[in-house]
Amino acid sequence: MLKILFSPSEGKNNGGDKEKSKLLGATDARDEILKTYNNIVNSKKEDDIKKLFGFKKFSDCKPYIVDIFNSPFMDAIERYQGVAYDYLEYQNLNEDAKNYIKQNTIIFSNLYGPIYAGDKIPNYKVKQGNNIGDIVPDKFYKDRFSYQLDLLLANDDILDLRAGYYDKFYKPNKSYTTLKFLKGGKVVSHWAKAYRGLVLKAIANANTQNIEDFKKLEIEGLSIHEIKTIKNKTEIVYNITD
Template identity: 50%
Template sequence: MVILFAPSEGKKEGGTHPALSPDKLIFSELYSKRLDVIKQYEDVIRNGNNEALFELFGIKDTKEYERYRVPFSSAPTMKAIERYDGVAYDYLDYQSLSSESKEYLDVNVILFSNLFGPIRSGDFIPDYKLKQGAAIGAFAPDKYYKEHFSVALNDLVGDQEILDLRAGFYDKFYIPTKQTTTLKFLKEGKVVSHWAKAYRGIILRKVAEHQIRTIEELLALNIEGLFLNEIVETKKKKEVIYTIV
């Protein structure tokens, strides 16, 4: 099973692994395409004024800008799934998982970085900041990655089932050509957003702990705090609706 997952606006600093290189990322044959994005990003950081950096980062604290001026050619890296630091990642709590569960996530989860595009969660990336949906100058990374990486992603998926745990925004990066399974979370009859992030992290943790290989196995899981309410299925999507209890 291939699991699609969103990144997080928050990131941990530092890293203990060498700088970014083609062998650290999936689809190394497309590394030159990633470099096209990276070069434009680093050009804005080197030459852009505070207004341009605000548009890029989405933060107004100019002192914080210095954190992101380290060139990727020398910046240390860490696993992407450890780099991201948001609600879903807090509830996933990757560090506390067994080595077997970590390996499962490293291989089976594809993250959609706003800067680096589709990467495995076990790929190594540097610290960076790019506001969701932000253009790099006049360049739109989401459209670029969708154009150049969709075929490679489809080949990677092959005959495997897809669990899509991304927020809807990340359809801009990739829409699978086969049916996907998505999750919706309701509380008191209303769709939730913050708790959706939390439960995506919780479910991803359960999936890793149980080494889930099919959607059928996922649906058989008993997840504390969730009641399987309904499954709505179309040709393109199977939507699993949970009620938070």
């Protein structure tokens, strides 16, 4: 089966319900970082909270000052909002495509680490690159989840659609595929998020089963420029045609 690695987003949607779900991986693997986060958020120490969230004004922090263990929960794929998620247009997909994404996409959260897109999480705020107390999230999750992910993905094809920062959380030890987007011969950086969202949408709509099927997939606005492999990493370079 094809498994897709995906980035989170700084933006979140509010709401949800009280229904929880088991998260990817060992049950207690996140306990330390989640408790540390919750303690800071509910400590009433304004400077510590602003630093964690990446805000200058404490008033901006208030929507996120909640007990994450007793907050409304929502599927991760619906919780996040941002450029990639806007172009994915998850809410407009049919139920088969939605289920495909929930079961086959792994999102790398700055607080929760690797989670399935269908795992339920509360609203939270961690600025990318920030520590949580003394805990460095990328190192924390790389140490605790790399082996678990290697086992989980051992028999799957891997398409890595994450931003480069999330390589710090996990780097596959087997063959995997990444994408690059060119516009007028130049590498697209910020707007690569949009095309990652479009690619995930196309994959889900086509019920893509493996990397060979993915290479044959026609994606609106994109054409394959070249494919190159170095060691265990294959990079598909697309020209943006629209």
